[in-house]
Amino acid sequence: MSDSNRSTPVPVTILTGFLGAGKTTLLNRILSEEHGRRIAVIENEFGEAGIDNDLLIQGEEQIVEMNNGCICCTVRGDLVRILGELAEKRENGLLHFERVVIETTGLADPAPVAQTFFVEQDIGEYYLLDAIITVVDAKHALKQLAECHEAEEQVGFADRLLLSKTDLITPEQLAALEARLRAINARAPIAHAHFGETDIGEILDIRGFNLNAILExxxxxxxxxxxxxxxxxxxxxxxxxxxxxxxxxxxxxxxxxxxxxxxxxxxxxxxxxxxxxxxxxxxxxxxxxxxxxxxxxxxxxxxxxxxxxxxxxxxxxxxxxxxxxxxxx
The missing domain is CATH 3.30.1220.10 (CobW-like, C-terminal domain)
Structure with missing residues (x-):
C-alpha cells in the first residue's frame, strides 16, 4: 500500500445484527440512495445470500460499482485481503471511495472483524475503525437475546443501536426492550430505523469506537x-x-x-x-x-x-x- 493516504485513514463502520434484523435493507438503501457519499460496502457473509441479486451478483467474489458511486463487495474468505485489495485499487485510482461499511453475517460475533484493525498493521494504519452499529429486530429481540449468545454479543459490542420493526410492538414492549438493551450496553445510544430509513449521518463518521474523539x-x-x-x-x-x-x-x-x-x-x-x-x-x-x-x-x-x-x-x-x-x- 502507498503511504499517501495514511495521514487520513479511511473510516470503517461495522454493521451487525441478528438474522432478519434488517441489515440488508439498510445496506440496500445505502447502495441505492443518492446521498452523495462514496462508500465501499463489504458483505462479509462467507457464502450466505445477502445483498439483493439485482444489486450484487452471487457466486465468486465481486467488486461492483453502483450508479450512485458506492462500491459493493462480497467476501467469501479473507477480510484482510479484500481490505488490502480495495486500498490498492484506491491508491492506483481504480476505485474511489471515502469510507467503508462492513456487514457481518447474522450469526457472527463482531469481535473477529473488529480485531482485524488491531492485529493487522497495514490495515490498522490505512483504515480507522469508526464504529460498530447493531441493528436490532424489535419484534423478536427479547427472545433472541434470551436464547442466542450471539445476539447478546452483537448488542454488547455496539457503539450505536438501531431498532427495526418498532411498528410491530406496543409502547410497553418497546420500553421493556430498550431497558433490556441498556442493561447489556448502557453506553450505546438507541435510534429507530424503519425499513432502513435512518439518517446516514447518524451512523457514519461518528468516531464511536474512538473513546477520546467521542468524549470531545x-x-x-x-x-x-x-x-x-x-x-x-x-x-x-x-x-x-x-x-x-x-x-x-x-x-x-x-x-x-x-x-x-x-x-x-x-x-x-x-x-x-x-x-x-x-x-x-x-x-x-x-x-x-x-x-x-x-x-x-x-x-x-x-x-x-x-x-x-x-x-x-x-x-x-x-x-x-x-x-x-x-x-x-
Whole structure:
C-alpha cells in the first residue's frame, strides 16, 4: 500500500445484527440512495445470500460499482485481503471511495472483524475503525437475546443501536426492550430505523469506537451509571479522581486480559497516570488492547479516570478492588 493516504485513514463502520434484523435493507438503501457519499460496502457473509441479486451478483467474489458511486463487495474468505485489495485499487485510482461499511453475517460475533484493525498493521494504519452499529429486530429481540449468545454479543459490542420493526410492538414492549438493551450496553445510544430509513449521518463518521474523539463530542457519554443483568452480558463503570501508578496499571491490564479476555467484549477508558500531563486512552476487544496518549489535561479540569467494561459474567467487585490497588493514595 502507498503511504499517501495514511495521514487520513479511511473510516470503517461495522454493521451487525441478528438474522432478519434488517441489515440488508439498510445496506440496500445505502447502495441505492443518492446521498452523495462514496462508500465501499463489504458483505462479509462467507457464502450466505445477502445483498439483493439485482444489486450484487452471487457466486465468486465481486467488486461492483453502483450508479450512485458506492462500491459493493462480497467476501467469501479473507477480510484482510479484500481490505488490502480495495486500498490498492484506491491508491492506483481504480476505485474511489471515502469510507467503508462492513456487514457481518447474522450469526457472527463482531469481535473477529473488529480485531482485524488491531492485529493487522497495514490495515490498522490505512483504515480507522469508526464504529460498530447493531441493528436490532424489535419484534423478536427479547427472545433472541434470551436464547442466542450471539445476539447478546452483537448488542454488547455496539457503539450505536438501531431498532427495526418498532411498528410491530406496543409502547410497553418497546420500553421493556430498550431497558433490556441498556442493561447489556448502557453506553450505546438507541435510534429507530424503519425499513432502513435512518439518517446516514447518524451512523457514519461518528468516531464511536474512538473513546477520546467521542468524549470531545459528548462529554457525558460515560456518565456514572452501572447496568447489570444476571447470567448475561453487562456493563459497568469505574471512576476515580486519584492518579494511577503506571507500573501497577500495566500489571493490572495484563492480568485482566489474561484472566478475563475471553469474556471481555469491549473495554475502554481515559486514565490519569501519575506524572503524565496528558490523558492516557485504553480500548480493547477481548484480549487485544490498544493504548495511546490523548490530549493534555486542561488546567482547570479534574483529572478523573473513567473506565468502562462490557462483558459476560465479569467479576465487577474484584476488578474494582484491583483498580483501587493501582491508585496512588
Amino acid at each position: 463530542i459528548e462529554p457525558d457519554f460515560l456518565e456514572d451509571v452501572s447496568h447489570e443483568h444476571d447470567g448475561g452480558i453487562a456493563s459497568f463503570v469505574y471512576r476515580t479522581d486519584k492518579a494511577f501508578d503506571a507500573a501497577k496499571m500495566i500489571a493490572f491490564i495484563d492480568v485482566m486480559v489474561r484472566d478475563y479476555g475471553n469474556d471481555l467484549l469491549r473495554y475502554k477508558g481515559i486514565v490519569h497516570i501519575a506524572g503524565c500531563d496528558r490523558k492516557v486512552i485504553y480500548q480493547g476487544v477481548h484480549m487485544l488492547l490498544a493504548d495511546s496518549i490523548g490530549v493534555p489535561w486542561a488546567a482547570d479540569e479534574i483529572r478523573r479516570s473513567t473506565l468502562v467494561f462490557i462483558g459476560r459474567n465479569l467479576p465487577k467487585q474484584a476488578i474494582h478492588e484491583a483498580l483501587d490497588s493501582c491508585r496512588i493514595i
